[in-house]
Amino acid sequence: MKMNKDKTKVNKTTGILRLIPSFMRKRSFGYSMLTVDVLFILWIVLTSTGIADELFLPGPLKVWQAFITVATEGYQGSTLLVHVITSLNRILIAFGIACLIGIPLGILMGASKIARSLLNPLIEFYRPLPPLGLYTLLVMWLGIGEESKLALLFLAALPGLIIATIQAVQNIDPVYLRVARGLGASQKTILFSVYLPAAGPTILAGMRISLGFTYTVLVAAEIVAATAGIGWMIWDAAKFLLSDVVIMGLIVLGLTGVGLDLLMRLIGRILMPWDQRSGSKA
Amino acid sequence: MKNLFQNFSKTILCSLSLLSMSLVSLPKALAEKPKEITIGYLNLVNAQLVTKNLGLVAKEMPGVKINYIKVGGGGDMLRAIAADQVDFGGLGNPPTAIGVTKGLPIKGTMVLNMLDFVEAMVVRTDANIKSFKDLEGKTIAAPFGSTTHYLLLQALKDEGIDPASMKILDLRPADIAAAWARGDIDAAWFWEPNLDKAVKRGGNIFMTSGIMEKRGYPTWDVGVVMNDFAEKYPEYVNKFVKAECDGIDYWIKNPEKTAAIIAEELSLSLDDATRMMKGTEMVPCDKQLTAQYMGTTGKIGGFADTLVKTSKFLVSEKRLPVQLTRTSYERFLDPSYLENVVGK
Numbered sequence: 304m305k306m307n308k309d310k311t312k313v314n315k316t317t318g319i320l321r322l323i324p325s326f327m328r329k330r331s332f333g334y335s336m337l338t339v340d341v342l343f344i345l346w347i348v349l350t351s352t353g354i355a356d357e358l359f360l361p362g363p364l365k366v367w368q369a370f371i372t373v374a375t376e377g378y379q380g381s382t383l384l385v386h387v388i389t390s391l392n393r394i395l396i397a398f399g400i401a402c403l404i405g406i407p408l409g410i411l412m413g414a415s416k417i418a419r420s421l422l423n424p425l426i427e428f429y430r431p432l433p434p435l436g437l438y439t440l441l442v443m444w445l446g447i448g449e450e451s452k453l454a455l456l457f458l459a460a461l462p463g464l465i466i467a468t469i470q471a472v473q474n475i476d477p478v479y480l481r482v483a484r485g486l487g488a489s490q491k492t493i494l495f496s497v498y499l500p501a502a503g504p505t506i507l508a509g510m511r512i513s514l515g516f517t518y519t520v521l522v523a524a525e526i527v528a529a530t531a532g533i534g535w536m537i538w539d540a541a542k543f544l545l546s547d548v549v550i551m552g553l554i555v556l557g558l559t560g561v562g563l564d565l566l567m568r569l570i571g572r573i574l575m576p577w578d579q580r581s582g583s584k585a
Numbered sequence: 586m587k588n589l590f591q592n593f594s595k596t597i598l599c600s601l602s603l604l605s606m607s608l609v610s611l612p613k614a615l616a617e618k619p620k621e622i623t624i625g626y627l628n629l630v631n632a633q634l635v636t637k638n639l640g641l642v643a644k645e646m647p648g649v650k651i652n653y654i655k656v657g658g659g660g661d662m663l664r665a666i667a668a669d670q671v672d673f674g675g676l677g678n679p680p681t682a683i684g685v686t687k688g689l690p691i692k693g694t695m696v697l698n699m700l701d702f703v704e705a706m707v708v709r710t711d712a713n714i715k716s717f718k719d720l721e722g723k724t725i726a727a728p729f730g731s732t733t734h735y736l737l738l739q740a741l742k743d744e745g746i747d748p749a750s751m752k753i754l755d756l757r758p759a760d761i762a763a764a765w766a767r768g769d770i771d772a773a774w775f776w777e778p779n780l781d782k783a784v785k786r787g788g789n790i791f792m793t794s795g796i797m798e799k800r801g802y803p804t805w806d807v808g809v810v811m812n813d814f815a816e817k818y819p820e821y822v823n824k825f826v827k828a829e830c831d832g833i834d835y836w837i838k839n840p841e842k843t844a845a846i847i848a849e850e851l852s853l854s855l856d857d858a859t860r861m862m863k864g865t866e867m868v869p870c871d872k873q874l875t876a877q878y879m880g881t882t883g884k885i886g887g888f889a890d891t892l893v894k895t896s897k898f899l900v901s902e903k904r905l906p907v908q909l910t911r912t913s914y915e916r917f918l919d920p921s922y923l924e925n926v927v928g929k
Contacts, residue, residue, distance in 0.1 A: 358667065358687055358688055358689070359667075379903070380749070439763075442760060442763060442764070443763050443766075443767070446764065446767050446769045447754065447756065447760070447764045447767075447769045447770075448769070527756060527760055528726070528754040528755060528756050528760070528764070528769075529755070530752070530753075530754065530755075535755075539729060539755065541664065542660035542663065542664070542729060542730040543660075543683055543730060543899075543904050543905070544663060544667060544683055544684070544687040544689075545906075
């Protein structure tokens with residue numbers, strides 16, 4: 304109901320307001336901006352009064368200068384854009400492969416008890432392992448190139464996807480399946496017309512959580528023998544106590560994460576217009 | 586009523602003066618003894634292993650709990666110091682230059698070791714590397730921010746070779762050994778005990794840190810103490826330096842027993858330990874007070890010059906924002922503890 308009201312309001316607004324995306328005009332967006340503002344002011348107060356040591360928390364101006372320097376002159380041979388693209392590339396490739404493998408596997412495990420029993424021990428075992436512990440082994444097996452980095456990111460993304468997909472499939476109303484079978488639908492039709500549409504929203508939620516988890520291991524993945532990447536930049540700058548570059552890198556990394564998440568919600572709204580959740584929460 | 590008030594104010598006065606007395610005496614009581622100390626030591630071959638193995642620090646500080654933390658390299662040690670996780674640490678000259686320029690609250694107290702062929706560049710024998718020029722197009726590893734990374738870039742600069750013409754990777758010593766075993770890298774400049782693993786798997790030594798010292802680029806590790814600790818427990822810094830000096834003396838006087846200790850500490854064969862020992866130069870504590878090393882209070886020695894040179898290089902590499910004067914590095918080096926120990 305509420306959503307409909309918003310929509311009518313959107314349609315009525317004219318002129319310059321039309322250029323502002325709809326979510327920015329909502330009250331909840333105002334509250335979110337309030338949190339950001341308070342944090343920002345706190346940051347300025349802490350740094351300008353000298354309560355925080357500049358070595359550990361440089362002021363916003365210093366971080367901004369670091370941003371400008373790295374964006375124009377670069378950090379150790381690559382500009383900020385190259386670092387960001389390198390990392391996003393790694394994340395998206397690994398996450399994409401994880402989706403291609405994890406979602407079908409999750410559907411299989413959700414639909415078939417045998418498949419679930421066969422694969423569960425494997426996933427439940429490696430899921431809680433700390434990424435860095437795994438990484439040592441991955442480096443020994445796959446070397447110091449891209450393969451081990453992608454493998455680590457992939458392994459971080461996979462379990463969340465599988466578990467969310469299993470949940471999604473198990474929560475499908477059995478009536479849908481019975482009706483489809485009763486009407487003589489083939490397995491293929493059931494997969495594409497029942498399983499995927501019904502489970503889609505929960506799978507998307509799983510994808511969003513899983514992408515967040517992939518982000519958490521990015522720095523770890525780029526510690527070993529990387530020469531570019533935003534995670535590597537943060538790690539390398541920390542070694543030289545360049546805390547302005549570290550904080551700038553973290554902010555940029557966070558913003559790309561927020562951007563990707565918005566993108567995924569947008570895709571969700573386009574692909575699954577029947578789902579209320581992905582739309583109304585924006 | 587008046588009496589009561591007088592009594593009351595007397596009590597207050599009394600308790601106030603007692604309180605202030607105890608406040609004055611409190612720091613003094615604290616100054617006597619730390620409950621525990623944490624020593625971060627670098628994973629390399631030097632006399633700190635002897636001091637640790639023989640429990641020499643504990644001997645100097647009865648009743649104090651001694652924690653030893655092994656740290657992989659200078660970059661990690663810097664972070665440990667910045668996070669205040671150690672009381673005593675050890676740093677090579679590049680991390681020291683970074684730490685001092687960035688204003689870390691540390692003091693350099695003594696020379697832990699001078700680096701000779703214990704740090705070296707190993708090249709894959711079949712890669713056919715005979716000169717720095719041959720490194721072009723190859724993959725080379727070094728722990729970034731460490732002494733060897735600094736020497737590698739310095740050597741390339743002196744030879745007029747662009748570092749961009751090769752692939753220089755940041756790997757920690759243990760990862761270098763693993764990557765070497767897989768054949769992922771053609772050359773690596775790092776240190777024992779992991780260096781030997783690369784040499785034994787089809788590598789030979791091409792350049793050592795000792796040769797670079799003769800070219801005017803000495804590298805060393807300096808013992809550092811956190812300023813807070815040194816202010817609170819100056820006597821315990823003396824005790825620490827004394828223990829390390831005893832370890833150095835033991836190293837110089839008992840090479841065979843030392844080799845056995847190093848073999849035990851690093852799980853090496855006795856032959857390997859003996860050879861690695863020779864690659865590290867230990868400086869007796871009285872000699873550390875000469876102009877080549879720490880110098881004396883009021884007349885700081887060559888270590889300050891090395892720090893100036895190192896930071897100049899790091900600034901040119903854009904690893905450091907500003908270049909400090911020699912005076913700033915002189916302030917960091919504090920030979921007074923050594924003087925106390927040697928004078929005794």
